[in-house]
Amino acid sequence: MANAIVEIQDLSFGYKGRLLHKGINMTFPKGKVVAIMGGSGSGKTTLLRLIGGQLKPTKGQVQVGGEVVHQQDREGIYRLRRKMGMLFQHGALFTDLSVFENVAFPMREHTNLPESMIRDLVLLKLNAVGLRGAHALMPTELSGGMARRVALARAIALDPSIIMYDEPFAGLDPISMAVICDLIRSLNDALGATSIIVTHDVEETFQFADYVYFVADGVVAAEGTPDDLRNSELPFVHQFVHGEKDGPVPFHYAAPEYHASLLRGAR
């Protein structure tokens, strides 16, 4: 695709020999909200790390803005990352800095803005996630959902053109969830940013994503617009979308047969 800003081509990756991804292809067009869905442990967080260049693919490549990520030197990777914002699954706020300083951190590191400007910008970002009043708190004084919203404010501090969200809705109440949904959409439309969202939340995601990828067994098991997928006949997609226990997606991590291991004694 011509206007693809992030492109994953035939990507394989595994920790310690066990292949987690086996030839994944994905395209993230500029200005779109694309969701990656899949079971727990299917390697979604790992995929974001590969896009950010924190891991090297075993095979294949990831391109960001036409440049191959794993072929960059440190300077090159940092240059690419300055265009990206990432919301970590567990927030990853700096525990020795206040909420305000956490959001100000990327600004202080990468810009020479005057203090008054930084202050205005930080409060603006915190306002967007509804936590302007919490700017003086330390991360330990926040609830899980609040910490995640602060992390979101930090991820968008420098108005990145690619924003990766690792489970932005986990641990949020329905109201915050709706607000964050709107925020993601409006950031995307106002800034022309591209959003990559990793999530389990089928309903929420289907309402506002432009395109959805399902990963299972290390490959893209299904893809399409939410409408396509809702009507999909694929048993896998059907199971996931409707949250059924029985189907092609296993709940268990790959393990020897249960009865056999009971008889042998667990190992």
Add this chain to the structure above:
Amino acid sequence: MVLHKLKRMLSKLGAGCINKIWRLGAGGRLFWLTLISSGESFRRFRLTIREVYFTGVLSLIIILVSAFFVGMVLALQGYHTLQKYGSSEAIGVLVALALVRELGPVVTALLFAGRAGTAITAEIGLMKATEQLSAMEMMAVSPIARVIAPRFWAGVIAMPVLATLFSMVGILGGYLVAVPLIGVDAGAFWSQMQANVDWEYDILNGVFKSVVFGVACTMIALFEGYDAPPTAEGVSRATTRTVVTSSLAVLGLDFILTSFMIAV
């Protein structure tokens, strides 16, 4: 059977050795990266100052109190022996030389490893476990320049200062025991000390030692934290290893440095 056991033992020993050597290499690499990132972190020297406060200033109490007691004990023990030879005025020299040349740098480094080193390891290990270092990387900020290097230089700056204070307070403790308590002549105490403690040979060598210990202790603490498995257990083990490795490194380095200094 025995052969089999022997083979297993040998391979375990080999694996252990390889692991140790690997870690030594990884530590050396971190040291090198820290050095080349130092320019970047010197430009924001406020960060280093902040760490000097956390590693140095907060270690002051334990260092000074220990120094005071070490000095008093030295004077008691020294006097006990020296008076047998009728040279109890030499007590000032004995206390000063023991502190400046050996006990100041070494005991300070051991206390530093326990007080500041463990704190550094735990902090870095937890920052890693909670993905703070990863997040920093993703923001295109090098954790080595932003987190590791300031702590390294803070330790290297704090250690000689602490060791110097240790020696000074130790001498004060020795004085209090020798002069007011035992009744050694104050003039003899100070003048003998002044005449027999050499600026270059004793004091500068002592400071040099503590700089080397500062590099070793801080780097070991940083490496253990940076290398810790990102779990509670991993961090706690790393903290223990910091104390063990730092202490052994300090004592070993002390022997090597002393033998060079005495030979020269």
